[in-house]
Each structure stands twice: as structure tokens, then as C-alpha cells.
Amino acid sequence: MTLDPYGLRRVIAPAGALPQRADRLDPGLPLGEDELSIAVEALAVDAASFAQFEGAAGGDPERIAAEIARIVRERGKLHNPVTGSGGMLLGRVRAVGPRHPAAGKLSPGDRIATLVSLTLTPLRLDAISAVRPEAHRVECRGEAILFATGLWARIPDDLPERLVLAVLDVCGAPALAARYVHPGARVLVLGAGKSGALVCALARERVGGRGEVVAADLSGAALDALVAAGACHRTLHLDATDAAGTLEAVIDAGGPFDLVVNCASVGGTEMASILAVRDGGTLLFFSMATSFTAAALGAEGVGKDATLVIGNGYVPGHADLALDLVRRSPGLRALLEARYAR
Amino acid sequence: MTLDPYGLRRVIAPAGALPQRADRLDPGLPLGEDELSIAVEALAVDAASFAQFEGAAGGDPERIAAEIARIVRERGKLHNPVTGSGGMLLGRVRAVGPRHPAAGKLSPGDRIATLVSLTLTPLRLDAISAVRPEAHRVECRGEAILFATGLWARIPDDLPERLVLAVLDVCGAPALAARYVHPGARVLVLGAGKSGALVCALARERVGGRGEVVAADLSGAALDALVAAGACHRTLHLDATDAAGTLEAVIDAGGPFDLVVNCASVGGTEMASILAVRDGGTLLFFSMATSFTAAALGAEGVGKDATLVIGNGYVPGHADLALDLVRRSPGLRALLEARYAR
Numbered sequence: 001m002t003l004d005p006y007g008l009r010r011v012i013a014p015a016g017a018l019p020q021r022a023d024r025l026d027p028g029l030p031l032g033e034d035e036l037s038i039a040v041e042a043l044a045v046d047a048a049s050f051a052q053f054e055g056a057a058g059g060d061p062e063r064i065a066a067e068i069a070r071i072v073r074e075r076g077k078l079h080n081p082v083t084g085s086g087g088m089l090l091g092r093v094r095a096v097g098p099r100h101p102a103a104g105k106l107s108p109g110d111r112i113a114t115l116v117s118l119t120l121t122p123l124r125l126d127a128i129s130a131v132r133p134e135a136h137r138v139e140c141r142g143e144a145i146l147f148a149t150g151l152w153a154r155i156p157d158d159l160p161e162r163l164v165l166a167v168l169d170v171c172g173a174p175a176l177a178a179r180y181v182h183p184g185a186r187v188l189v190l191g192a193g194k195s196g197a198l199v200c201a202l203a204r205e206r207v208g209g210r211g212e213v214v215a216a217d218l219s220g221a222a223l224d225a226l227v228a229a230g231a232c233h234r235t236l237h238l239d240a241t242d243a244a245g246t247l248e249a250v251i252d253a254g255g256p257f258d259l260v261v262n263c264a265s266v267g268g269t270e271m272a273s274i275l276a277v278r279d280g281g282t283l284l285f286f287s288m289a290t291s292f293t294a295a296a297l298g299a300e301g302v303g304k305d306a307t308l309v310i311g312n313g314y315v316p317g318h319a320d321l322a323l324d325l326v327r328r329s330p331g332l333r334a335l336l337e338a339r340y341a342r
Numbered sequence: 343m344t345l346d347p348y349g350l351r352r353v354i355a356p357a358g359a360l361p362q363r364a365d366r367l368d369p370g371l372p373l374g375e376d377e378l379s380i381a382v383e384a385l386a387v388d389a390a391s392f393a394q395f396e397g398a399a400g401g402d403p404e405r406i407a408a409e410i411a412r413i414v415r416e417r418g419k420l421h422n423p424v425t426g427s428g429g430m431l432l433g434r435v436r437a438v439g440p441r442h443p444a445a446g447k448l449s450p451g452d453r454i455a456t457l458v459s460l461t462l463t464p465l466r467l468d469a470i471s472a473v474r475p476e477a478h479r480v481e482c483r484g485e486a487i488l489f490a491t492g493l494w495a496r497i498p499d500d501l502p503e504r505l506v507l508a509v510l511d512v513c514g515a516p517a518l519a520a521r522y523v524h525p526g527a528r529v530l531v532l533g534a535g536k537s538g539a540l541v542c543a544l545a546r547e548r549v550g551g552r553g554e555v556v557a558a559d560l561s562g563a564a565l566d567a568l569v570a571a572g573a574c575h576r577t578l579h580l581d582a583t584d585a586a587g588t589l590e591a592v593i594d595a596g597g598p599f600d601l602v603v604n605c606a607s608v609g610g611t612e613m614a615s616i617l618a619v620r621d622g623g624t625l626l627f628f629s630m631a632t633s634f635t636a637a638a639l640g641a642e643g644v645g646k647d648a649t650l651v652i653g654n655g656y657v658p659g660h661a662d663l664a665l666d667l668v669r670r671s672p673g674l675r676a677l678l679e680a681r682y683a684r
Contacts, residue, residue, distance in 0.1 A: 006617075006644060008586055016586045018613055020643050120643050149645040172642065244350055244358045271360060275348070285634070285652075292627070292634045292652060300514065300655030301362050301462050302348060303491040310627075310634060310650035313642030 003034045003099060005148040010122050012076070019147075020120035025076035027122035027145060034099040034148040036106070038091040040125075043068075043118065043138040044165055045087040049080040050136040056082075061131035068138060072125045079119040086118030087136070088169070089144055090155065100148055113168055114144070115151035115319065135162065153319035163333070164323065166340035170195035171322035173263060173286045174202040175315035180259050180282050183208040188250070188276050189215050189232070190240050191263035192222035194340065195286055199261050200231040201332045202325055214253060216240065225339075229331030240264055246272035262287050270294040277306045286311035345376045345441060347490040352464050354418070361489075362462035367418035369464035369487060375441040376490040378448070380433040382467075385410075385460065385480040386507055387429040391422035392478040398424075403473040410480060414467045421461040428460030429478070430511070431486055432497065442490055455510055456486070457493035457661065477504065495661035505675070506665065508682035512537035513664035515605060515628045516544040517657035522601050522624050525550040530592070530618050531557050531574070532582050533605035534564035536682065537628055541603050542573040543674045544667055556595060558582065567681075571673030582606055588614035604629050612636040619648045628653035 004010075009032070011017050012024040019025055031037050045053070045068075057063035072078050078086055093110045096103050106112065114121060125142040132139070146152060153168055155161060173195040181187060187203045189196050192215050203213045215226045216236040223235040238249045250256060256278035262269060267289035274295070277283045283306050285295065295308050315321075326333050346352075351374070353359055354366040361367055373379050387395070387410075399405035414420050420428055435452045438445050448454065456463060467484040474481070488494060495510055497503060515537040523529060529545045531538050534557050545555045557568050558578040565577040580591045582604075592598060598620035604611060609631035616637070619625045625648050627637065637650050657663075668675045 006586075006589070016584055018585050018644075020640070021585075021613075116643050116645070117639065151642070151645045242358060243360050243363075244348075247348070271363075288635055288638070290634045292632045292637075293630055295634075295652050296630070296654060297459065298362070300493070301458050302360075303458070303493045303656050304654075305656060305658055306654065308652035308654050310637050310652060312638060312646075312648065312650050314645050314647060316647055 003148065004032055005034060007120070007122070007145070007147040010145070018120070019077070019122070020117065023075065025122045027076045027124040027143065031095055031097055031145070033097045035097045036100045036102055036146040037094040038089070038112065038114070038144045038146065039094045040089050040091040040123070040140060040142040040144050042090045043078060043087055043140060044089065045078070045136045045138060046083070046085040047136060048083045049085045049087060050133070052080060052082050054133060059133070061133065064131045065128040065138070069125055069128060072123050077118060077121055077123050084119070086121070088114050089118060089121065090165070091144065094143065102152065111155040112152045113155055113165060114146060115153055115168060116146070121145065121150070151314060156323060159323065159326070160337065162340065163326070163337055166194060166336055167198070167322050167326055168319055170198060171318040172313035172315055173261070173311060174198040174325060175318035175321045176311060177202055177261055177284060178206065178321065179315070180284065181206040182258075184210040185258040186212045186254070187214070187259045187261065188257040189213065189261045189263060190269060190273060191265060191287065192217035192219065192226050193263060193265055194336065196263035197226060197229070197231055197332060197335055198322055198325060199263060200226055201229070201329050204231055204233070214257070216249070225335050229329070229335040231329070231332055231335070240269040240272040241266060243271040243275055247275040250276045257281065259284070262290065264289065267291065271298045274298050274302060274304050274306065277304070279305045282307045282309060284309045284311055345490065346374055347376060349462070349464070349487070349489040352487070360462070361419070361464070362459065365417065367464045369418045369466040369485065373437055373439055373487070375439045377439045378442045378444055378488040379436040380431070380454065380456070380486045380488065381436045382431050382433040382465070382482060382484040382486050384432045385420060385429055385482060386431065387420070387478045387480060388422075388425070388427040389478060390425045391427045391429060392475070394422060394424050396475060401475070403475065406473045407470040407480070411467055411470060414465050419460060419463055419465050426461070428463070430456050431460060431463065432507070433486065436485065444494065453497040454494045455497055455507060456488060457495055457510060458488070463487065463492070493656060498665060501665065501668070502679065504682065505668070505679055508536060508678060509540070509664050509668055510661055512540060513660040514655035514657055515603070515653060516540040516667060517660035517663045518653060519544055519603055519626060520548065520663065521657070522626060523548040524600075526552040527600040528554045528596070529556070529601045529603065530599040531555065531603045531605060532611060532615060533607060533629065534559035534561065534568050535605060535607055536678065538605035539568060539571070539573055539674060539677055540664060540667060541605060542568055543571070543671050546573055546575070556599070558591070567677050571671070571677040573671070573674055573677070582611040582614040583608065585613035585617055589617040592618045599623065601626070604632065606631065609633065613640045616640050616644060616646050616648065619646070621647045624649045624651060626651045626653055
């Protein structure tokens with residue numbers, strides 16, 4: 001049997017597409033030697049996708065469940081055709097193919113979450129038992145397939161499950177930032193949400209005594225929470241869609257930073273990010289609202305020689321890095337529990 | 343007088359915007375101490391913008407000229423309101439402010455091209471003498487302002503002007519690639535157009551005897567031209583919008599590459615690029631059709647730990663690097679002259 005690390009054989013249509021771009025997947029094929037099968041317990045639906053389901057169903061959980069069941073039946077995956085997004089899932093390992101990378105690491109019954117999008121995960125649903133709008137969560141029974149390249153994380157016993165899911169959702173951000181935060185660095189984090197908080201806490205640990213971590217956000221309350229959590233040295237209360245205003249605040253704060261990490265939840269913050277980084281510095285974009293051309297042309301337009309990095313959500317060891325960060329930072333854990341795991 | 347490296351004082355509306363996002367600039371203010379003024383000779387209009395002007399004017403050069411004159415009069419810059427794009431300009435230095443970075447390097451009368459977009463360059467037009475549709479070029483008289491952060495390049499005497507402009511247009515690509523091409527590396531360049539050709543030639547020089555430079559394109563003729571120019575070791579004739587097909591070709595060519603440089607002129611090539619780079623490798627995106635989310639989520643979806651870099655058009659010394667590359671590569675020069683400077 002040939003290996004199929006990207007799941008090409010499960011694509012029904014269109015021919016030659018990868019699973020994420022496919023219209024339809026086949027979750028019913030026999031398990032491949034390099035595949036892993038999961039007994040699904042719950043779907044954690046992407047926020048944009050859940051909002052669309054909720055709107056279209058008038059907020060009725062029954063109708064949301066029916067729509068999700070219909071999509072999964074038709075597409076072989078929970079790939080919202082309107083938003084194009086998916087989410088992740090939780091369940092227990094059912095079987096591990098002998099040539100899957102998790103062979104020997106995972107056993108049937110182990111509880112895991114998938115870290116690849118539901119938009120590329122072959123899925124069969126047998127029953128939906130509950131829809132929980134407050135958590136964008138669907139309790140269900142079914143089976144999902146992970147390819148050899150599909151990322152997963154073991155659900156630990158020592159942290160609340162909803163906290164774990166909230167952290168896993170953005171665990172790539174602190175893990176990638178860890179490669180760029182050097183002792184003594186001045187780091188600016190734009191956006192004090194979940195990924196911003198994790199990046200701040202990680203950077204705060206790594207810059208050491210001579211470095212500085214500054215958090216910026218439009219919300220004073222979000223900044224106060226970061227300070228209370230001990231996740232940053234200073235804060236800047238600003239609107240990062242206002243490039244000139246951000247530049248002024250950055251100059252007042254001591255000038256451009258060695259590293260700027262954009263975790264903003266809104267668009268139009270590329271230029272503020274570019275003005276805030278020093279020549280020779282690095283800018284990591286984790287905001288999904290980032291415009292490629294605004295970043296590329298913006299840096300050229302102001303002659304800024306900074307390395308502009310697209311925030312790849314995968315870094316080896318990212319789940320453990322983020323969960324360990326939360327374990328050893330009581331302030332960060334309290335902040336995330338208050339915000340995402342109540 | 344305070345310095346104004348980003349030209350904020352020339353923004354008329356909206357207040358607080360940077361020049362590129364502004365509706366209107368004021369080209370008429372007295373020259374600032376850190377500004378440079380240019381006696382404009384020609385505008386090299388961006389291809390997308392010129393096509394729009396041409397379409398709206400039914401191809402009539404007189405009407406194209408009138409529309410360009412109207413926009414510059416109203417906006418104080420040649421910022422096409424439909425396409426959002428601009429272009430660059432040529433002219434002779436009129437005056438250099440004593441605190442502009444070019445003070446002491448440029449003198450009145452020196453012939454230069456601007457390397458920042460016309461969308462952020464304050465401009466006054468006094469007369470348009472000719473519109474040359476075949477070159478997307480407007481011969482004119484007027485005055486333009488460069489801020490301290492605005493990039494420029496001296497027009498050399500030893501190369502044809504149209505060749506120089508064609509090279510300057512994409513000079514950031516080989517200059518940024520130069521930072522990532524190491525001796526012995528295997529490099530894949532997607533797209534055999536102008537920037538692809540320059541990146542191939544640069545990489546071919548730098549990988550040394552043990553390295554390999556492979557060019558990929560949908561056009562066999564474009565690939566043949568690169569081979570004839572001696573700009574690459576091998577070619578792959580493929581459609582980079584077909585990720586699965588590209589993966590197959592890459593495996594046949596010896597497996598994933600250390601460095602992939604995306605210079606494609608079409609969209610939808612992110613996943614092919616990601617599959618073509620090895621774990622731990624680097625992917626440079628120069629295609630303006632790149633989707634940020636397709637790149638970020640695509641890499642995560644297949645668990646690829648590659649560094650994804652946005653092709654910043656500015657790298658110090660980029661103009662000289664690219665022009666020198668053309669000077670010492672007769673094959674590359676012939677290719678570019680045949681294609682862009684006839």
C-alpha cells in the first residue's frame with residue numbers, strides 16, 4: 001500500500017485537489033496504513049463559521065445541528081461553504097495505522113484534539129446530542145480521519161478542557177514567537193486577546209532583565225488584565241489602525257522595536273506594525289485579517305528593511321510549549337480561564 | 343523645523359492618514375529640510391492602472407492624458423482610484439534638502455527613478471507631452487517630492503533606460519533572495535517571468551557547484567529562455583495552481599527544496615509552494631496574488647514547519663544588486679532586453 005500523507009486518495013471531487021480545497025471527501029474508506037482514526041466526541045466550531053450557522057438558523061440549536069449534519073453528510077467534512085472555515089475536534093483514538101507518525105505514541109482510547117482544520121478532516125457523524133452556542137461547540141458521535149501530516153495534541157488531565165482548547169487554538173503564535181525573541185530584545189505585541197496574551201507571557205520570560213515586552217490594544221481593560229497577569233512590562237493604549245498615532249506612541253515609548261508581533265483581531269494594522277519595527281527587525285503577522293499586499297507594499301513604501309513573516313500555525317512542539325507556558329504562569333492561566341473557560 | 347520622514351504634513355485628507363492611504367496630498371508646500379524635489383520627465387504607470395486608464399478611455403492617448411492630469415490635479419498624486427495602484431517616475435534632481443539622506447550623494451541634475459509607489463508621491467504636473475501605451479509610459483513635465491524614507495535609484499548610463507526600469511521594478515526579489523540562498527542549497531523558483539529570471543540568475547551564482555536551481559512555470563517557452571540564459575540548472579514544466587501535480591513533479595525532481603521562491607503571476611499557488619519546501623526550509627512569497635490566509639492555514643493544514651516570508655520590496659542596496667547582476671550576466675541581460683526593452 002502506498003503512503004498518502006496529504007490524504008489525496010480521500011478526495012472525491014474535484015480530482016487532483018488537496019482535501020482542504022476539495023468539495024467532497026470520502027470518510028468511509030478503510031483506514032490507510034499511515035492514517036489515524038478518531039471516535040469523535042465534540043466539534044469546536046470556528047467562530048466565524050458558528051456565527052454564520054447561528055444567523056442562518058435564527059439561533060435555533062436544532063436547526064444548527066441539522067445544518068451541520070447536512071454539510072458533513074454532503075461534503076464528508078465540516079467545511080462551512082459560506083465562511084470557508086471549519087474548527088477542530090475532540091475525541092478518543094480508535095485506531096492508529098502502523099505507518100502513521102503517532103504509531104507507538106498514541107493508543108486506542110487516548111483523548112486527543114486535532115490541530116488541523118475541520119475543512120480538511122474526513123468526518124462521518126452518527127449523532128449530534130447537543131449544540132452549545134456559548135462555546136461554539138457540538139457534542140456528537142462519529143468518526144474522523146487524520147492523515148500522517150495532520151497535527152494532533154493529547155488532552156492533558158491537569159487543566160480544564162475548555163482552557164486546553166482555548167490555548168491549543170492559538171498555540172502556534174507563542175511557539176513561533178519563541179524563535180524570534182532574544183534576551184535583551186524590545187518586543188511589541190499588538191492585540192491583547194488570547195494569542196497576544198500567550199505571546200506576551202512567552203516573550204516576558206525570554207527577554208530577560210534587560211529586555212522589555214510592551215502590549216498594545218484599543219481596549220484598556222484587556223491591557224489591564226495583561227498587566228495584572230504579569231505578562232508584560234508596559235502597555236500602550238492605542239488604535240493600531242491609526243498608523244500615524246501608533247508611530248507617535250512608539251516614539252514616545254522609546255522608538256521602534258526589535259520584534260513586533262501582530263495579534264490584532266481587526267484589519268488595517270499592517271502599516272502601524274511596519275512603522276513600529278526597527279530596520280533589521282522582525283515582524284510576525286498572526287492576525288488572520290492581515291493583507292499580504294498591504295504588508296509587502298507598506299514596508300517598501302516607507303523603505304523599512306524588516307523581515308515580514310507569515311504566522312505559520314505549525315511549529316513542532318507548539319501544543320506542549322503553550323500548555324507548559326500556561327502551567328507555569330498562574331497569572332496567565334487565571335486570565336485565560338476568566339475569559340475563555342468559564 | 344521638525345523632520346517628517348513619512349510625509350505626514352503633506353496629507354490634506356483624511357487627517358492622520360499616511361500618504362499612501364490619503365485621498366489628497368499637497369505637492370505645493372515649500373521643500374522640507376528632509377525632502378527631495380524632482381523635475382519629472384516621465385511616469386512609468388503600473389500595469390493594472392494603465393490597463394484601467396486605457397479601457398476607460400477607449401484606448402485614446404489624449405483621453406488617457408486628460409484622466410491622468412485630472413487625478414493628479416485632484417489628489418496631488420497619481421493614485422488610480424479604481425485599481426488603487428500607481429507606478430514610478432523618472433526625472434532629474436531639482437533640490438535636495440540638507441537633512442534628506444541623499445544630501446551629499448545626489449546633486450541637482452542627477453537622473454533618478456523613484457522606487458516608491460506613485461500612490462504616496464506628492465506630484466504636480468505642468469504638461470503631458472506624450473502617452474506611450476506600449477510602454478505604459480507618460481512623458482511629462484512637473485515636480486515630485488520624495489520623503490526621507492522614499493527610495494530612489496540613480497539611472498546608470500551604461501544600460502538601456504527601459505531595461506533599467508524593468509529591472510528596478512522587481513529589484514527587491516533578487517536582493518531579498520540573496521539573504522536566503524546558501525552555498526549548496528537546492529532552490530526552486532516558481533514563475534519564469536521578470537522577477538523569477540532575476541532570482542534564478544542570482545541563486546545560480548550563489549548556490550555554487552553542489553547546489554541546484556530549478557525553475558518551474560506553465561510556459562515551456564519561458565523556461566527555455568531561462569535555460570538559454572544560463573539562469574538555472576533544470577526546469578519543471580508544471581501548473582503551480584495544481585498542488586498535487588506540483589508535489590509529484592517535486593518528488594520526481596529529488597524531493598522538497600531548501601528554499602522556494604514564489605514569483606508566480608497568478609493566484610492559488612500557495613499550497614504548491616508549501617508542499618515544495620522541506621521542513622525547516624524557507625518560502626519567499628513575491629507574488630502579489632499571494633493570499634495571507636491560504637499560506638498561513640495551508641502550512642498548518644499539512645504540518646509543514648517552514649518559514650514563510652512576505653517579499654518586502656525593499657532591501658538596502660537592492661537596485662545596485664539587481665543592475666550589477668544584469669551587467670555580469672549576458673544571458674540574463676539578453677533575455678530581459680528581448681522581453682521588456684525592445
